Amino acid sequence: xxxELFQKLVEISLVNKKLFLPGVSIDCVIFGFDKSSLKIxxxxxxxxxxxxxxxxxxxxxxxLRDGANRVLQERTGAGNIFLNQFKTFGxxxxxxxxxxxxxxxxxxxxxxxxxxxYALIDYHSVNPVPDVLSDACEWKDIKxxxxxxMDHQTILEEALLAxxxxxxxxxxxxxxxxxxxxxxxxxxxxxxxxDKKLNRGNFYRKMTxxxxxxxxxxxxxxxxxxxxxxxxxxxxxxxxxxxxxLQESW
Amino acid sequence: xxxELFQKLVEISLVNKKLFLPGVSIDCVIFGFDKSSLKIxxxxxxxxxxxxxxxxxxxxxxxLRDGANRVLQERTGAGNIFLNQFKTFGxxxxxxxxxxxxxxxxxxxxxxxxxxxYALIDYHSVNPVPDVLSDACEWKDIKxxxxxxMDHQTILEEALLAxxxxxxxxxxxxxxxxxxxxxxxxxxxxxxxxDKKLNRGNFYRKMTxxxxxxxxxxxxxxxxxxxxxxxxxxxxxxxxxxxxxLQESW
Numbered sequence: 111x112x113x114e115l116f117q118k119l120v121e122i123s124l125v126n127k128k129l130f131l132p133g134v135s136i137d138c139v140i141f142g143f144d145k146s147s148l149k150i151x152x153x154x155x156x157x158x159x160x161x162x163x164x165x166x167x168x169x170x171x172x173x174l175r176d177g178a179n180r181v182l183q184e185r186t187g188a189g190n191i192f193l194n195q196f197k198t199f200g201x202x203x204x205x206x207x208x209x210x211x212x213x214x215x216x217x218x219x220x221x222x223x224x225x226x227x228y229a230l231i232d233y234h235s236v237n238p239v240p241d242v243l244s245d246a247c248e249w250k251d252i253k254x255x256x257x258x259x260m261d262h263q264t265i266l267e268e269a270l271l272a273x274x275x276x277x278x279x280x281x282x283x284x285x286x287x288x289x290x291x292x293x294x295x296x297x298x299x300x301x302x303x304x305d306k307k308l309n310r311g312n313f314y315r316k317m318t319x320x321x322x323x324x325x326x327x328x329x330x331x332x333x334x335x336x337x338x339x340x341x342x343x344x345x346x347x348x349x350x351x352x353x354x355x356l357q358e359s360w
Numbered sequence: 361x362x363x364e365l366f367q368k369l370v371e372i373s374l375v376n377k378k379l380f381l382p383g384v385s386i387d388c389v390i391f392g393f394d395k396s397s398l399k400i401x402x403x404x405x406x407x408x409x410x411x412x413x414x415x416x417x418x419x420x421x422x423x424l425r426d427g428a429n430r431v432l433q434e435r436t437g438a439g440n441i442f443l444n445q446f447k448t449f450g451x452x453x454x455x456x457x458x459x460x461x462x463x464x465x466x467x468x469x470x471x472x473x474x475x476x477x478y479a480l481i482d483y484h485s486v487n488p489v490p491d492v493l494s495d496a497c498e499w500k501d502i503k504x505x506x507x508x509x510m511d512h513q514t515i516l517e518e519a520l521l522a523x524x525x526x527x528x529x530x531x532x533x534x535x536x537x538x539x540x541x542x543x544x545x546x547x548x549x550x551x552x553x554x555d556k557k558l559n560r561g562n563f564y565r566k567m568t569x570x571x572x573x574x575x576x577x578x579x580x581x582x583x584x585x586x587x588x589x590x591x592x593x594x595x596x597x598x599x600x601x602x603x604x605x606l607q608e609s610w
Contacts, residue, residue, distance in 0.1 A: 133383030134450070134473045174450020174473060198448045198475050200384070200424025223384045223424060223475070225448050279525075357607050 115157055116212070122242070123217035130167035135222040136174070137165040137199075137262070138181050139269035142233030143286040145295065147251045148302040150266065151185060151238055152258075154246040160259040161250070163266070164241070165224065178227040185247060187237045192230040192285040196272035197265075199224045204261040228269040230285035252302070273303055278356040284343050292330050292338040296323075316358060322348040365407055366462070372492065373467035380417035385472040386424070387415040387449075387512070388431050389519035392483030393536040395545065397501045398552040400516065401435060401488055402508075404496040410509040411500070413516070414491070415474065428477040435497060437487045442480040442535040446522035447515075449474045454511040478519040480535035502552070523553055528606040534593050542580050542588040546573075566608060572598040 140151040152161040164185040168177045175195070182191050200223040209219040238247040250256060258266065276282060277300070286299060297313050317323050324344050329337035390401040402411040414435040418427045425445070432441050450473040459469040488497040500506060508516065523532060527550070536549060547563050567573055574594050579587035 131383045131471055131473070133381045168450065168473065170471070171452065173452050174448065177450075195447060197445065198424065200418065200427075200475070202421065202423050221381055221420065223381070223418065223473075225450070225473070275529075 112157065118243075119212065119216060119218060123215075126167060126217040129169055130217075131170055132220060133223060134168045134174075135165055135224040136168060136177050136181055137163045137224045137226050137265050138178060138185075139163060139226065139228045139266055140182065140186065141228065141230050141269075141273070141286060142236065142249060143295075143299055144233045144249075146298045147253065148286075148299070149233065149249040149251055150255075151236070152248060152250050152256070153185075153240060153244040154248075155244050155259070158259060159257075161256045161262075162244075162259045163262045164247075166241075167222075174225060178225070178229075182229055182231075185239055185241070186231060187239065188231055188235050192281070193227055194229075194272070194276070194280065195225060195227050197226045197268050199226060199261060199265055199268075201261065208260055224265070226265050226269060228272060230282065232285075232288070234288070270303070277303065278358055279352055281343075281348055281352060284345065284348060287343075290326060290328065290340045290342050292340060294338060296341070316356075320347065320351045320356060322351055362407065368493070369462065369466060369468060373465075376417060376467040379419055380467075381420055382470060383473060384418045384424075385415055385474040386418060386427050386431055387413045387474045387476050387515050388428060388435075389413060389476065389478045389516055390432065390436065391478065391480050391519075391523070391536060392486065392499060393545075393549055394483045394499075396548045397503065398536075398549070399483065399499040399501055400505075401486070402498060402500050402506070403435075403490060403494040404498075405494050405509070408509060409507075411506045411512075412494075412509045413512045414497070416491075417472075424475060428475070428479075432479055432481075435489055435491065436481060437489065438481055438485055442531070443477055444479075444522070444526070444530065445475060445477050447476045447518050449476060449511060449515055449518075451511065458510055474515070476515050476519060478522060480532065482535075482538070484538070520553070527553065528608055529602055531593075531598055531602060534595065534598060537593075540576060540578065540590045540592050542590060544588060546591070566606075570597065570601045570606060572601055 142149045142151070151164060153164055154161050164181050166177065166181050168174060172180070178193055182193065183189055205222055209216060212219055233249070238249065240247040273282060282303070283296060283299060287295060293314060297308060297310055300313065301308055322344055323341045326340045326342060328340045330340055331337050392399045392401070401414060403414055404411050414431050416427065416431050418424060422430070428443055432443065433439055455472055459466055462469050483499070488499065490497040526532060532553070533546060533549060537545060543564060547558060547560055550563065551558055572594055573591045576590045576592060578590045580590055581587050
């Protein structure tokens with residue numbers, strides 16, 4: 111198995127040197143929301159007992175943003191995903207130790223500066239696909255994350271800060287919630303992103319004040335309790351409110 | 361002159377290949393404020409009839425952020441500058457045409473993904489120094505900018521958007537205004553950054569409400585009109601207000 115992986119890496123290395131720009135990589139923090147938990151999509155590299163973010167290199171013939179979209183498309187099968195560059199990671203030793211037992215001219219062993227993108231995706235539309243160097247690609251609850259490789263924990267934390275900061279300026283809710291959702295789901299999403307409890311009444315009043323919610327004549331059936339009302343976003347008003355930024359400190 | 365420059369570039373190219381990571385560059389948008397105008401520091405490359413942002417490459421032995429600090433230090437002589445990474449630029453053809461008449465293996469001709477930093481600096485503390493490929497390094501008023509090379513106009517505009525977005529979250533005023541300033545100067549700075557007129561009374565009331573200003577028992581002497589009052593920031597209250605974000609849409 112070790113030998114097989116070694117051979118595979120050497121082969122990939124030769125191809126990568128032809129196709130990709132040296133020095134630059136892309137890492138994607140892909141968020142999905144399922145009822146009451148925020149999840150991110152992770153890969154388990156072969157022979158490594160840690161998980162990592164989906165990522166790749168930048169093709170010599172593509173724009174940086176197209177590279178990020180390619181990663182998303184290949185790992186999730188989904189197109190047209192909300193995608194936002196948030197930070198570039200260039201610490202000296204962020205990758206070095208990772209391939210330390212491999213030859214120095216291995217493509218993967220060079221120093222990479224990695225451009226971080228976060229993506230918001232409809233959790234239920236995704237069919238996760240491992241890449242050629244991984245044996246699993248799975249959604250993980252951000253409250254129960256496995257150990258991450260290299261500086262991926264840092265990248266993930268910075269992505270969460272970016273999503274927090276963008277709550278007032280970008281359609282985070284629209285891109286993570288299903289088309290019809292309950293007020294509890296909406297509140298829960300904000301509580302997870304902000305990592306704190308919010309007052310339900312205040313939250314409802316704030317959101318109502320912006321007029322971004324439309325109450326539907328439907329309820330969510332199937333629970334043990336009284337069926338909760340369903341809402342959807344008024345996209346026009348949501349976008350208009352985001353243009354000035356929601357005036358909330360949360 | 362052409363031949364001299366060519367020779368110089370070839371020499372630098374050989375050194376750069378040893379010292380720097382391929383594929384990655386750094387561009388710095390350095391802002392300074394002088395009484396009533398916002399300025400950025402620009403370089404005029406030898407033999408090119410356009411101006412460019414101060415920038416460089418990433419040393420193989422330094423962190424990305426240290427590379428940006430190195431650029432700032434070398435061009436301005438100032439240390440300890442407020443520095444913020446805001447976006448990375450990776451369009452396919454952002455640099456290509458620039459060295460089109462030079463040999464393909466010239467360091468400068470390769471494709472670079474450029475990491476953008478903006479810096480806020482005390483205008484009066486700076487002694488601008490051109491780099492080895494430039495014959496001028498000067499402050500330019502952002503209202504009267506010369507033509508910029510490559511995608512530097514785009515990088516500058518994105519930096520301004522980042523500063524706008526950060527007004528409520530980072531000590532922009534503190535880092536651009538002199539220690540003692542008039543209300544007119546403070547207002548003017550915001551008007552230039554936001555590119556719109558603000559109501560003086562509203563602006564004053566908003567800022568007073570946060571308690572971030574201290575009125576001094578001094579006035580600015582020397583003008584034709586009544587000497588205006590001087591203010592300084594209460595840094596503790598400024599930082600406390602920024603922690604939650606100022607709740608202003610401007």
